[in-house]
Amino acid sequence: MKILKTVSQAQKLTSLFRVKGKVIGFVPTMGYLHEGHLSLINAARKKADIVIVSIFVNPLQFGPGEDLKKYPRNIKRDEKLCRDAGVDYIFYPDVKQMYPEGYSTYVNIEKISDGLEGSIRPGHFKGVATIVLKLFNIVQPHYSFFGQKDAQQLSVLKKMTADLNVNTKIIVCPTAREQDGLAMSSRNIYLSKQQRADAPYLYKALEYAKRKIMPGNYNRDIDFLKGQMSKLIKSRVSATKIDYISFNDNTTLKELNTLKNTQNREILISLAVRFGSVRLIDNIVIKR
């Protein structure tokens, strides 16, 4: 396994792989890898000749007052995990490589970036789309692997890839979860013992909603469901604030106010909850 630190080094290499007809699989990450990332790497391993993981904590997607500085980092640990998982290259640039002085080009995906995370974290998806497009251009992957956990990010990146005719295929992998259902996240290490015990209620709330809207329950009122989910989460002492609980069309991300006429559509139920200064997100997709 090799570590690539510059854009030109990485791009030359991937151009060569493209000419040689090697299939490139790409897993973009912000590092501090967990089982979720490893499942993406595994999926890449199966579909590609060459697996490239990028590790870059992207300042552009953090708002002022967000956790950019204290976002967990441990490159040595990540290196070992990647090597053990059979990664071929880590692309590990510094901020100046990605955003040299005078950098001024940004990608924006309108509408789909606005609700949910976008409403709480303005500018977040502009930052995500811009860095991922840059990484696509550098790594030139045939397949790119993303986790379902960041549902809106997925919708945004799928839309960007389609709209800009980016020559890569986005592969979605299921959210990796702890035994008790908590979605894996690099931010979980910041949870206190009490918060960690309460955090699985996010998934419990999602599963509750899923049970309730399964066939036979078509007419369930979304406001009622949200109220019940909210109650369940608030019953946990360390869940300090619910940023949102939302039902959306999984393709357009249009918010749903009713479950009527949603047959044959994928419904995304997503939520964001703060445990003190730690903010967790989770979601579930239901095919009706």
Place this chain on the structure above:
Amino acid sequence: MKILKTVSQAQKLTSLFRVKGKVIGFVPTMGYLHEGHLSLINAARKKADIVIVSIFVNPLQFGPGEDLKKYPRNIKRDEKLCRDAGVDYIFYPDVKQMYPEGYSTYVNIEKISDGLEGSIRPGHFKGVATIVLKLFNIVQPHYSFFGQKDAQQLSVLKKMTADLNVNTKIIVCPTAREQDGLAMSSRNIYLSKQQRADAPYLYKALEYAKRKIMPGNYNRDIDFLKGQMSKLIKSRVSATKIDYISFNDNTTLKELNTLKNTQNREILISLAVRFGSVRLIDNIVIKR
């Protein structure tokens, strides 16, 4: 020569050329080709194995009230010119191919898009950058050829390509001119006889400024030069409005108010003038 009408058809083909190690040269146009375009095609012919010309009048770069509808089009004539010039493929998509229903991704290059043309045509360069990035992703060119005439467009696209790490090299070709100095443009056909006779004064004004700031004249006052250029253009009856005459750093497009301390920098002198409803632009770059 073949005509490609769909994105997937074009992208499959260029992916194949990339794998085969064929060098792709790309000339993006809005059609109604003239000598300027042909000089770009010639340059591409020299550097590339495969020459691809795109013809697409991009609605996104026209503002409301601009000349989108009456922009000249003649695909049969363009086809013949391309065939004679040794083009291998024309990429000729319709608007629905490029902007399907629900399209919502846009590229913006801040600062450099704001002055000059950007101040008169707000949103123009967002439209240009977005379509060119899409075309780059579809055509996957090693080299892309642009004329110097659209100076700000060039700066914007160079910045976009660098910032987004697009894997293509931008080649700049000199502005093709009529015998009397008028910069070639698809819009020139709309000039009346009087306007056509007056239009070369744009280049005369640029040449005047160039002579004045050559070595020995370092301290010439930019305001004075602009005044003289303006006088020269206004002496022509059919030049109805000067949108701007501007001196800028050719890399950053920062406006210059003085020629002091501009040694070793490229200076862009550019102007936009209306002849009735026809709007012409021209420029000259001076290496000091």
